[in-house]
Amino acid sequence: MEKLLAIAKANSDKVEIFSLEQTINLVKFENSKLKNIECKVQSGISLRLIKDGKLGFSYTKNLINREELLQNALDSLKGGVEATFDFPHTKDLPRLSTYDPSIENISNKNFVDECNRVCKKLSSKTKGQINVSAGSAIDKLRIINSSGTDVLLSTSNYFFHNTILYPNSYAAIHRMLYLKKFEKSPDEYLHFVLDTYNRSLKKVNPKAGKMKVLFMPETMYVLMWRLLSATSGKDVYQKQSPMAEKIGEKIFDAKITIYDDPLNDKMPNARSFDDEGMPCRYLPIIEKGRLKNFYYDLHYSKKMNTKPTGHGYKSAMWGGDTVFLKPIPSLEHLHIKPGTKSFSELIKLMDKGIVVAGALGAHSGNIQNGDFSIGLSPGLYVDNGEIVGHVKDAMIAGNIYNAMKNVIDIEDTCYPVSAGTFPAIIFDNISVATRK
Amino acid sequence: MFDLLKSMLSKTDSKYADLRYEIKKEIKIIFNGKELTQIGSNLTDGYVLRILKNGGLSSVAFTKGIDAEKAIRTAEMNAVLVSENIEEPIQFAKADVVKDTFSPKLEEDPRRISIDEKLELTRKYNNLPLKYEKIATTNIGYMEVIREKYFVNTEGSEIREDLITTRINGLITSRDGNLIQNVRAGTGGSNGFAILRNAQEEFEKKTSIALQLLKAKPVEAGVHNVILNPSLAGVFTHEAFGHFSEADLIEDNPTMRKKMKINAKLGSDILSIIDDPTMPNQLGFYKYDDEGVMARPTQLLKNGVLVGRLHSRRSAAAFREQLSGHCIAQDYRYAPIIRMGNIYIEPDTNTFDDLLATMGNGLYILDAKGGQTSGENFTFGAQYGYIVKNSKLDEMVRDINMSGNLYKTLQNIAVIGSDLVLSKIGGCGKGQLNIRSCHGAPHVFIKNVIIGGV
CATH class of the missing domain: 3.30.2290.10 (PmbA/TldD superfamily)
Structure with missing residues (x-):
């Protein structure tokens, strides 16, 4: 070398x-x-x-x-x-x-x-x-x-x-x-x-309509992809972020805090420098519902006339060989701050609604605009505060800038999943399409 | 090269082994808006070794030739570990020993065209949308991937084949206030550079659609009758049905394997689906797969009845079915897995107007925007659509995602058109990417599809 x-x-x-x-x-x-x-x-x-x-x-x-x-x-x-x-x-x-x-x-x-x-x-x-x-x-x-x-x-x-x-x-x-x-x-x-799994074995076909929807940590990427797009220095520079002018504004419910924490070495893959050799640091993206920061690599920080945040990574949406890729702004250590209730308490609190346990088609739809429209693969149906079965042939749809304003509660534990370390979150008033 | 690979393979005494060496040449040119953000030509290489020993199969992908012997020991050890932990030994279906060198016929070899010309053509297409005030940005690029493959196995096969893929494609993003819309545009193929020329119309048409989408209204969620255009019907064929014709996806999933039994009636009588990697000039064309098996056309569904499936040597033996030559790797970093080549719905005799007349009211939805499947359920997006009233196209709608149950939807295919179109750009991610994944269909009318809306 x-x-x-x-x-x-x-x-x-x-x-x-x-x-x-x-x-x-x-x-x-x-x-x-x-x-x-x-x-x-x-x-x-x-x-x-x-x-x-x-x-x-x-x-x-x-x-x-x-x-x-x-x-x-x-x-x-x-x-x-x-x-x-x-x-x-x-x-x-x-x-x-x-x-x-x-x-x-x-x-x-x-x-x-x-x-x-x-x-x-x-x-x-x-x-x-x-x-x-x-x-x-x-x-x-x-x-x-x-x-x-x-x-x-x-x-x-x-x-x-x-x-x-x-x-x-x-x-x-x-x-x-x-x-x-x-x-x-x-x-x-x-x-x-x-x-x-055992609680949700029965196949159910609930009625369509607006209802409470809980995203498991495993499906939170559906929502996070949209936020990552809107807060990337690249998208802001290219004028395709609906959040471009909204730093400091309250865009989500006050219960939502989202940050990137590369230095936390309790987790695997902690980093002290990014793929451009820039020092890494803690970066709040959303603090108590307020949009705090966009994230940048060397190139786009210069373009936007701001300081790089140490988020230049050789990454791409579909993986790919790190070595072949050019650095782009990327949040590789994303966290959502946990709440205070256990998963089973959240299910009780929900009373009735859908748990998104698996999502199909998160990559389609208008990501920049914050829209999502996904197949449930599966959804779990909650009735009387208990998981009573699973739903497959159904879709949920919405926009994160509406959904994230209607947060009911957040799980007390975070899990490492695709795209970050997240708890489960219940949202109110999400549209569910079924055959009924 | 064959001598070197054979000498590497001679270090194993296992029942079967194969070694694939590839040189991959890549050219990438990327524009983000007016700015050129990447350009370059690069060459990479690597090896994939597979060993079948004591009834266990294992693979090692490695970069450096000097690691070959270490890779053989690792693969042998892992193969034996597999054999000790499975009940039925893994077998390979018998395949012909092949010695062949094959280069595809090209209309203009991209290797003979300068990077400057590639840059200018890409810039020309990229500039078309950027003329309009309401086009916020573009992300359009040229991509050329040339895989020079050398395959040898301990049975005596020695195959040299080149796969040459080129495309100019990307995303056109329009914006009006806070509303952002985007449309995919592009052209490409596996038969040379010529296909990339004269594609202005494609980029102009897609620009116009991106602008029109700013005025379109969101589709209403619910259950609709729909006509899919060939691009979207092709994605449906690939995502919803095609993946479960891939034997490795169902081999160890007993409930799905039961549903996908040969002779099962899965679709309506008018529905026939075939996968044929041997179609010349189509994106998914190849002569030999990455196990050295010659590709063959494989009828999957005939008049609604399941009659065949796509196989590797391992799965063909496990299912006791015919080899099909569909075991493909992304490149030298991956062991091959079962993939589709050119999969399509066979055309019928109906015109588009016949389909509109039969449907009466519903939606006409066009062009895929990503799809995914999880067995009996699938979801995929359409880039735009039109409301159909009294068999006539009415206003444009956006934000269309459809979802359904595979078996119900196959039964609900009511009318098939005559206008078969195959895709020019691929990108199927089943653990590894297949940029030559090609699918097609004519226009297709399907009853009762769930549309998610937003």
Whole structure:
């Protein structure tokens, strides 16, 4: 990497090199039977350089030919992509606990044994189909640049997915365990999935109309995607955010506080620097219902004439290889502040309504506008303060800027899920379309 | 290259092993509004190894050639671990040994066209919407992906095939006050650069729709009779039905496997669906899949009856059914899984006016905006639509998402048109992305569909 930096520097004004090595192991069980074991050992390097105010970018998996990688980056300068920013000089970062060395002593055999143990435990208590998976990821990330930054990060992750499927479908109750090291799944975690499934086994077809709707942590991404779009520095700059002029305004119910917390190393994947080598920091997005901040990478902060917030990540909506992507503004450590009631208290409080346990089509619809219109996969039907069955052939629809003003209550615990760490939330007056 | 791959494979004594090496060349040009935000050409490569040992199958994807032996030991160990934890040993259906080198026929090889020309063409299309005041922004890009694949297995197959995919596509966003609307636009294919030329009309039409949507009213939620245009009916075919023709999705889901039994009557009598990756010049075209099996046209539904499904070597053996050649990987980072190639509803003889006449009142909805399925239930969005009154198109509506039960909806297909159209841009995410996923249909009239509204 140092050699590449040296030859790239000789050919341009400013240089940044991003290197990532990853080892991923994944064990999958379907219908309580081992289906697959997969392993990935991947590495890659990407190069950004700035010359005469223009930005060049290239990447490769195997650094066999440094000159070719450099040439690709130099060639891309010709396109004339504007480089508005400089690479940061980052030092004295806080030390975070992101790597647990015990992960190296864990084998796929441990994952297979854990999956077998959980399947055995659950299958005696439910007729539903059980799919589980366990796996680990070890990442080694390094960023160096011509401003003198040289930052390193090792992370270890262990994840366990526990899923019970309804008949004739992949609609399911599921919950994820997400840790820095391997641990057996605690009983209360297994019990939640089991109990929620068993209570909702009956198929029901409620009447259409407006009603209370509870989003589980697992489906909160449907709403968060819309907020992430509206508060991204990129969308604000491109004039496609309905929130562009609303900093400081109360846009949600006062019970809602949403923030990004990359430095919290109790969670896996904590970060002290982003994918551009900028220091990470706590960033409130919504505080007691008020819109506080947009989030920026280097490029869009410059475009908007504001300070970068340390949220430049090489990420995309559909994943993709980190190394191949250019940084964009992204919230990778999103949290919703929990409330005070347990999940079962929320269900009692709800009295009657729909729980969104799984969502279909969250990516369709007018995301920028905050609209959502999703299939329930499944919904759980609550009557008299109890889960009494599940609903499949139905949709719910709304707009987050209306829904988030009508918050009834928030769960007291947050769970790691797709897009962040969230509690369950009950909203009032959401439109539900069914066949009745 | 084959000699190197064969020497790597010679380090295993397992019953079966295969190794795929790929060089992937990618060109990306992206505009956000007027600004060019990315341009470049890059080359990456990698290996995927699969080992079948003692009745256990396992894969390792790795980047560096020097890791080959380590990858073999890891895959062997994991395959044995699988074999020790399953009751029925995994078997592969017998496949022909193939030695072949295949390059698709192209109308203008994109490799011979300069990046400057690609940039100018993309800029030209991107500028079309930006002329209008109420177009807030665009996100339009050129993408070229060339996969040069080398496949060898311990049975003696040696296959070299190139897959060349190009497209110019993206999103046009319109805005009026706080109302923001967007429409997808684009063209592309797997048969060369020529298909990208002369697409002004597509970008102009979609710009006009993005502007009209600012005045359209939201659709009313409820149960509606609907006509789907070919793009949307194609997504329905892919999402709602196609995925459950993929044997790996139902193999270990007993309740769904029971529903998807061969000879089950699943759809109305007029409905026939086929997947045919061998159709030349279509986006989903390929000759061999990523297990080295030659692709073949596979009839899935005939007059409403399930008659076939899509297979890997593993699933064909498990189901004791014919190989179909549908086991495809995104690239060198993934082991292959079962994917659709070109899936479509076979056309009937009715015109669009026949469909309108039969429906009378309802909705005409057009162009897909993302879809998803969870077995018997599916949801997908339409980009825009029209209210149909007395068999005539009336005002435009927006915010359309439809949902339904697969089996009920297949039965509710009442009339099928004659105007088959296949998609030019793909992107199916089943754990890994398939940019060549192609689907199509004629216009289709379906009764009683749930529309979510907003």
